Amino acid sequence: MQFDMPLEQLREYRPERTEPADFDQFWQNTLADARQYPLNATFEPYDMGLPLIEAYDVTFSGYGGQPIKGWFLLPRNTTQPLPCIVEYIGYGGGRGLAIDWLLWPSAGYAVFAMDNRGQGSGWRTGDTPDTEIEGGNPQIPGFMTRGVLSPQTYFYRRLFTDAVRAIEAARSHPLVDASKVALAGGSQGGGIAIAAAGLQPDVAAVLPDVPFLCHYRRATTMVDSYPYAEIAQYCARHRTKIEQVFNTLDYFDGIQFAARATSPSLFSVGLMDDVCPPSTVFAAYNHYAGPKDITVWQFNRHEGGENFQTLEKLKFLAKLWGNEERTA
Numbered sequence: 001m002q003f004d005m006p007l008e009q010l011r012e013y014r015p016e017r018t019e020p021a022d023f024d025q026f027w028q029n030t031l032a033d034a035r036q037y038p039l040n041a042t043f044e045p046y047d048m049g050l051p052l053i054e055a056y057d058v059t060f061s062g063y064g065g066q067p068i069k070g071w072f073l074l075p076r077n078t079t080q081p082l083p084c085i086v087e088y089i090g091y092g093g094g095r096g097l098a099i100d101w102l103l104w105p106s107a108g109y110a111v112f113a114m115d116n117r118g119q120g121s122g123w124r125t126g127d128t129p130d131t132e133i134e135g136g137n138p139q140i141p142g143f144m145t146r147g148v149l150s151p152q153t154y155f156y157r158r159l160f161t162d163a164v165r166a167i168e169a170a171r172s173h174p175l176v177d178a179s180k181v182a183l184a185g186g187s188q189g190g191g192i193a194i195a196a197a198g199l200q201p202d203v204a205a206v207l208p209d210v211p212f213l214c215h216y217r218r219a220t221t222m223v224d225s226y227p228y229a230e231i232a233q234y235c236a237r238h239r240t241k242i243e244q245v246f247n248t249l250d251y252f253d254g255i256q257f258a259a260r261a262t263s264p265s266l267f268s269v270g271l272m273d274d275v276c277p278p279s280t281v282f283a284a285y286n287h288y289a290g291p292k293d294i295t296v297w298q299f300n301r302h303e304g305g306e307n308f309q310t311l312e313k314l315k316f317l318a319k320l321w322g323n324e325e326r327t328a
Contacts, residue, residue, distance in 0.1 A: 183203055
C-alpha cells in the first residue's frame, strides 16, 4: 500500500535543509586530504571468455590512499574514447564478478563499477576492506552507525570520498571521454551517485534509482525497515546521543549534495517503497539544482522499475549523447 504523501504533495515536498555551517569546508578538506595520495589507477586485463567485451580488474587509491577495487569494461577493439558510466552499488554488496557489468558495454559505453569498502558480503561479493584509521564507536551491526558520533569518523566519509576518486580513476583511462562520465546506482548506489555529483558537479549526468541516504531525519521516523532501522536502534540504546548522531548525518544527507549537483539527472521512485520512503526520494529530487526528471513507479516497492527503469536510462543517455559511432 501507499503509506506516504499523495503524489501531488510529493512533487512539492521540499523540506528545509539542516545543513552544517562548515559543510563545504568539511568536504573540501576531506577531498584535499585524499588527493594528497597518488591516484595510482591500474587496469589489469581480465579474461571473461567473452569475445565482444574487454574487462579490466581495477585498483585505485580512495580515502586515505587506501586501495579500492573495481571493474572496468568496454566494447572490444574500441579505439576512440567512449562515454563512461560510473556505477555505485547498493547496501551490503560489492563489485561481484566482471560478468555482472555487461549492460553498459553492450550499449556501446564503458562502465566503471566501484567496489564498496567493507560491504561486499551481503548479497554480492567484494574485495575491498574498510580500514578505520581514525577509530570509531560502538555500533549496531551494519554500516549506518559505524563511526556515527563524528563526521570525521563516519563510514560514509570514506565511501563518498572513494566515489569521487572513482570518477577520477575512470577519467584517467585513455579510452574514456572525460567530458562524458555519468553516475548511476540504485538504493545506496543512488545515494552515492547524488553525493558524488554534488562533490564533482562537472559530471555529464546522474541516474539515481530509488536512492537511499536521503533525508535521514524523516526516514528514520517513518519506517522500521533496514538499513534505516540501524540508526533508530542505535538512538534507542544511546538515548543521550540522538542529536549528536543526526548532526553527523547532516554532513552525509543526499539533500545537501542534491542542492549542489547541476548535471542533467533522471531519478526513479517507488510509491510503495518502505525501505526508502517516497518523500525522502522527492526531498532530494526537489532540492536537486540541475535539470531533472523522475520516473514514478506507482505500485512498486524498493525494487522500483528494475529493467523497465533500465530502458528509461538507456533512452535518457541516448538522447543526452546522441547515437554517434562509439567504436571503430
